Amino acid sequence: MKKLLSTVGLAATVFSTSSLLSTSAFATDWQEIEAQAEGQTVYFHAWGGSQEINRYLQWADTRLQQQYGVTLKHVNVTDIAETTTRLIAEKAAGKNTGGSVDMVWINGENFKSMKDNALLFGPFAESLPSWQYVDKSLPVDVDFSEPTEGLEAPWGVGQLVFIHDSESLYNPPQSFSEMLSYAKAYPNRLTYPRPPEFHGTSVLKSMLIELTDNDPALAKPVSEAQFDAVTAPLWKYLDEFHKVAWRGGKQFPAGTSESIQLLDDGQIDLAVTFNPNAVYSAQASGKLEESTKAYAMQYGALSNIHFLAIPWNAKSSAGAQVAINFLLSPEAQSRKGDINIWGDPSVLSSDYLTGSAQNTQQFKSVAEPHPSWQAAIEKEWLKRYGS
Missing domain, CATH: 3.40.190.10 (Periplasmic binding protein-like II)
Known part of the structure; x- marks a missing residue:
């Protein structure tokens, strides 16, 4: 069974990131996280400007409910900076538990802002069972040159x-x-x-x-x-x-x-x-x-790589971890990479992908x-x- 953070590692992490984390959210066993997640609703703040993406997230919600009893609610935002502002307001108000946002689709300036303001749960990324499938040759540990430090999990290549x-x-x-x-x-x-x-x-x-x-x-x-x-x-x-x-x-x-x-x-x-x-x-x-x-x-x-993260005060942090782990699974990444569904280039090693996701088009990178x-x-x- 894949283990998560030890008690000692968790304590060091809490102090090093200056985040007010719930120790219960860092279960010592992935099955325990899945058990905590069952019945939870994950409010996922993500850009909603594409019907292909929206339909993909509807499919993911169905699969998460079927497999884990987790409901994924897509909160459509025009710019994730709106969510950053909301989280900063919750932080200022001392709302360190029961937050309104469980999961975010971020990268770049929004990640740096959330990281600098200690708005992120974690590190959690490398503790996900699906982390084993991630292509480590991609720059999955930096976001616009900012080290991710496990505070966000890679989701796709843009x-x-x-x-x-x-x-x-x-x-x-x-x-x-x-x-x-x-x-x-x-x-x-x-x-x-x-x-x-x-x-x-x-x-x-x-x-x-x-x-x-x-x-x-x-x-x-x-x-x-x-x-x-x-x-x-x-x-x-x-x-x-x-x-x-x-x-x-x-x-x-x-x-x-x-x-x-x-x-x-x-x-x-x-x-x-x-x-x-x-x-x-x-x-x-x-x-x-x-x-x-x-x-x-x-x-x-x-x-760039785009990422998934969990706010420090997420009400459903276990559900968010389960959702992110599923979205990083070969099944979910193969469907996301299908050129007839979304076509978003995968962050997984191609050996774990099926269908057209194995050969999605990419260009010379800057x-x-x-x-x-x-x-x-x-x-x-x-x-x-x-x-």
């Missing part, structure tokens, strides 16, 4: 890619420089989601990486002096791009779903997604034509900047273009 219809746009732009030239030649045909929606912010980060040839400063915490100098090429680029962008750069899609809809309606020539296989599931559901294809810029695709750059870029974008 890559920023563009979608085009090969019948109407046979040779799409291969760089952001070419994208600007294309936009000038064909005004009102290109755009990107409105930051701080994470697809939009990801486009900005990708632009900045290419325009600065991945300035080494991007891998380190941002400073005010660095920010102004490093981001200057980005604002110069956007000032030009917005003049010829869709709706004159005065309006932006709300997210990837609207971006894909605009592409399918023929209003724009490129859509954006953080799933290199999203085009297949969109084709399967009739949202995109069979002639659509996904591609990455020549410089590479902005890439690492995320340090998470501190994200909030700074979003703030400046809103200041310049948000009104």
Whole structure:
């Protein structure tokens, strides 16, 4: 039987993370955790902007109820930063048990914020039985360069890619420089989601990486002096791009779903997604034509691991551990990676996967900047273009 943290290890963990953890939540035996989880409802805060993802989570709820008596309630959020704010408020109010959030889908700046504010339960990730299946060659122990320290479990691989219809746009732009030239030649045909929606912010980060040839400063915490100098090429680029962008750069899609809809309606020539296989599931559901294809810029695709975590005060921490363990199982990861269902690239070694999940498409990878750059870029974008 796979063991969890020892009493001594648990005590050290509690003090080292400054988290007010319930010792009963760290059972010494996985079967005990499963027993505690039975009958619990897990309120899972996750982005809900994709019907494919929403349907997948409905399937996961059914399987969790059947196998473990755990109910998974998807709390649809536009931006997980909303959940971070809620948890900070609960922390300030001294609500250290019985919290309103049991599980979160996070990475990047939101993880760092939750970690810095001691809002996370754990470490728990490496104690999950399904941890044995995880591909350790992936950067599963860091999140936007921030060590995860077992406070979140990897769930999938994200890559920023563009979608085009090969019948109407046979040779799409291969760089952001070419994208600007294309936009000038064909005004009102290109755009990107409105930051701080994470697809939009990801486009900005990708632009900045290419325009600065991945300035080494991007891998380190941002400073005010660095920010102004490093981001200057980005604002110069956007000032030009917005003049010829869709709706004159005065309006932006709300997210990837609207971006894909605009592409399918023929209003724009490129859509954006953080799933290199999203085009297949969109084709399967009739949202995109069979002639659509996904591609990455020549410089590479902005890439990261996305994770699952449990707040320090979760009411159903045992249920959340069981849910995360299931979502990391070969069954759940194979279904999630199925290009006709979600197509999200798996974090498991391919030996444990079945079907199309074994061969999901991935592109040349470009690492995320340090998470501190994200909030700074979003703030400046809103200041310049948000009104």
